[in-house]
Structure formats: C-alpha cells, structure tokens
Amino acid sequence: MALEITKDSIDLGIVTKDAAPLIAFYQDTLGLEADGEMAMPGGGHMTRLRCGTTTVKIVVNAKEPGATAPAGGIGGATGYRYFTISVSNLATATEQCASAGYKVVVPPTEIRSGITISMIEDPDGNWVELLQMG
Numbered sequence: 001m002a003l004e005i006t007k008d009s010i011d012l013g014i015v016t017k018d019a020a021p022l023i024a025f026y027q028d029t030l031g032l033e034a035d036g037e038m039a040m041p042g043g044g045h046m047t048r049l050r051c052g053t054t055t056v057k058i059v060v061n062a063k064e065p066g067a068t069a070p071a072g073g074i075g076g077a078t079g080y081r082y083f084t085i086s087v088s089n090l091a092t093a094t095e096q097c098a099s100a101g102y103k104v105v106v107p108p109t110e111i112r113s114g115i116t117i118s119m120i121e122d123p124d125g126n127w128v129e130l131l132q133m134g
Helices: 019-029 090-099
Strands: 012-015 033-039 045-051 054-060 082-086 104-112 115-121 127-133
Touching: 019 045, 019 054, 090 104, 090 115, 090 127
Parallel strands: 012 054, 082 127
Antiparallel strands: 033 045, 045 054, 104 115, 115 127
C-alpha cells in the first residue's frame, strides 16, 4: 500500500533537554515563525515553528531520555543526521549564524554547478543544511 500524501512536506521533531537554546537558534537566528505550543500527552512540552509548509517541533519530554544522539553530523553516526532548508540568501544566513556564535561546520560550498550548501550546527549538535540553487 502506498501512502496517500496530503501535505507537500515532512514535519520534523527535535527532542531536547532544554528548548530555549533551540528556539533561539531556529526562531530568532534562522527566522522560523512561531506556530504554537502544546502540552505533550504523558507530560512534556512541544513548541512548533514553521519553515514553509514544514513544522519543526521542538519537544522536551517530561522524563529525560536515557540516551543522547552522538555528535558529528553526517560522519558521527547512522540515522537522521541533518535536514535541508532551501534558501535564496545562503551566504548572508550562514554569516548571521556564525556571527551569532553558531558553529558553521561546512562553509558555503558549491557542490555542483549552480548548487551551493552550507551546514550549521544547532545548540544540541544537530546539523542544518542550507541549500541555494542558482
């Protein structure tokens, strides 16, 4: 059975011990729009931020998880290691992240003709790829 997809994007959940630094990065630095907050079933809290039609969900569980994802982005482990946001101002956005004190793990780099990326590490060590075409 194939999925009957009803939305043109996939939402993303980021589980953290401390939401404030992630909200500062994603909302204040990257400019994602606040889209509400809610209590989680069984305790905990979710803050939703909009990125186009995607929702980035920042979740703090009522009980601290027993494990933490390893750092190191793409080379650090298997599984979900980064996500991509397509932008038209990659160089400026990357510089703003660096100026705000966030680690730029891959500076603006043309990976093939007309496609440039950079990768920024969020406060929990998750990598965010910015991609610009043209």
